[in-house]
Amino acid sequence: MSALISDAFSVITELDAFPPHLKGGVVAIGNFDGVHRGHRAVLDTALTIGRELNAPVYVMTFEPHPRSVFNPDAPVYRLSPFEQKNDILKACGLSGSLVLPFTREFAGVEADAFVREILIAQLGIAHAVTGYDFHFGKARKGTPDFLRQSGADNGFGVTIVAPENDEGSEVISSSRIRTALSDGDISLANGLLGYRWFVDAQVRHGDKRGRDLGYPTANLALPKECPLKHGIYAVKVRHGEQMVDGVASFGRRPTFDNGAPLLEVHLFDFKEDLYGKILRVHLVSYLRGEEKFDKIDALVAQMNRDSEEARAALASMQPLSELDHLLLDGPA
Template sequence: MSHSAEPAQKAFQLATSLDEFPDTLKGGVVGIGNFDGVHRGHQAVLERVMEEAASLGVPGYLMTFEPHPRAFFTPQKPFFRLTPPHAKAEIVQAFGLDGMLILPFDAAFAAREASEFVEDILARRLGIVHAVTGYDFHFGRKRAGSPDYLRSSGEALGFGVSIVERVHDEGGQTISSSRIRDAIAKGETVEANALLGYRWFVEGTVQDGDKRGRELGYPTANIALDPDCEIAHGIYAVRVVIDGVLHDGVANYGRRPTFDNGAVVLEVHVFDFKGDLYGKTLEVSLVSYLRGEEKFDSIEALIAQMDIDSAQARAAIASLRPLSPLDRALYDIPHAQDAPTRNAADGEGNA
């Protein structure tokens, strides 16, 4: 995806360690947390960062950690990540922040005392003037650092602290990453997207397939996702970013029970599209869940259902409107219907 940006806006800066942290972000306002999903609750933190940064006339950026602490402490448990680092950076940039700092979360970092994190990293290394965190953010060895501890430390060290309270949805429930993971796993894509404030997307490289989709009249671009991904198996209306251009399509996530019931793969059929996609990286956003995956008695029955799926996907996509300014910024790129014909994708695959 590409992002809207004013001509005078400074380039987004991404650092993956303290040693890489640019001088241009020092003395700024930092939002701190894991931010998996960068959902509407997280966006309240980002908004506060931007407000404080604008008020103080300094840069505003995000600090996060990699791998996610949950994956570090319990590596034996599968963990469905909503936003890997590259996706998180993309969303943060689209939101309007000046940069993002990813701190490596390893045994040495986990053993740091809360006081060391505040005094050495925040105050000395980054020279922050203000920090913003969520109500449930804890840090330091044994999670000893709390929002109140951060606030009192800031008072002693000379930087301000804002704590953002929980954000609720229209039904009064707290918006959380776990709710969104659960919704995606159940095929409740519209609900997940509403909680996120943008349409959730995955990214992957198109791999070789058995070209069965092309034989069915529905060539697909095949993408293997993270094994811990818990997307509900089934058929989705999707939008796909290919070489900076937005396309509409329909996708199957699952094992192809009509054929081989094989390895789980995301098969994307891009509407009105020709070319070669092998080896390309695609971003696929899930618009809506159409139906579950099922086994058909004949190829003819499968093709007839694929025709119905495609028509339903086109209808769902035709009615789309941006969910928020962030959603609009993420997709502020040419649409294939309005763009010149490009060498895009025949993406031959399984279907």
């Protein structure tokens, strides 16, 4: 389907299906992987301009990630794949998301043709907002200065947003967040995002070993390129309309089979059958690294301690932002 409408948030995947109610709007352009605090500086600027112009505000983004097109043997890990990204953008208060297919042919479109044929002819934009490092068009000739001049020549506004720094004066970026995840530094990753990072996955059948240990788990396979450090995490899990506290292990289960990485989630005080269901798992804190135990009793004792620590971490957590609150406690 080329255009989905849900609670006034449109997801458009074909230019020919661009809805009339978004024409003449303010467009924020970028990849927005993770929709982190730096990205939201761009989105907040666009929303402010939209209010001033009394115009709708939407994003233009691209699928797949350009790095996956130009370097398919080393695809970039997506912090927020298609559906998750749109859920975050909706929670940010935008009117929609225009998702353009990114191909080598699209990358070869001249920058002036992109402006003339897409921004002006098909979208009729009133204003464009991008980050300081956004480039577009053949040979990346669509620089911020080029876009400014195009706006001046064609009657639409352009705002280029400066880099957003964290509390340590370092630029916030998706690559820093991926590195933090690989280091097990969930506190840093979540701080740079401004919300608890989450993954969506379908519950699959496992060996049911956790049930025998007194800790039944929902087993979730993450993409093989996921950089998340193997270890134990305190988590909050959305199942339909419910948000449930839990503890999760991500890794290869060295005590047992040292197999393919799995995210195994134990939900506290929860007994429903979850096989085949899609769960959204928000990572709240990193508890410890993955370990191999010589005796099952020692493993179970450690799992008991992990559960206590996870319950304590979840009981004391506070929302990182209004967006974090909406993603955790708002409508699914």
